[in-house]
Amino acid sequence: MDDFKQRHKKSDKAKEKYERNGKNTTKYVRxxxxxxxxxxxx
Numbered sequence: 562m563d564d565f566k567q568r569h570k571k572s573d574k575a576k577e578k579y580e581r582n583g584k585n586t587t588k589y590v591r592x593x594x595x596x597x598x599x600x601x602x603x
Contacts, residue, residue: 579586
């Protein structure tokens with residue numbers, strides 16, 4: 562059970578980091594969407 566709690570803590574930290582870099586990730590997601598659209602067009 563403790564192992565699970567520790568893993569959960571780690572994922573929470575990762576989530577915080579992800580939210581902090583939110584602006585960067587949205588840019589990245591948009592870039593990936595553009596790339597996938599290009600692939601569909603081909």
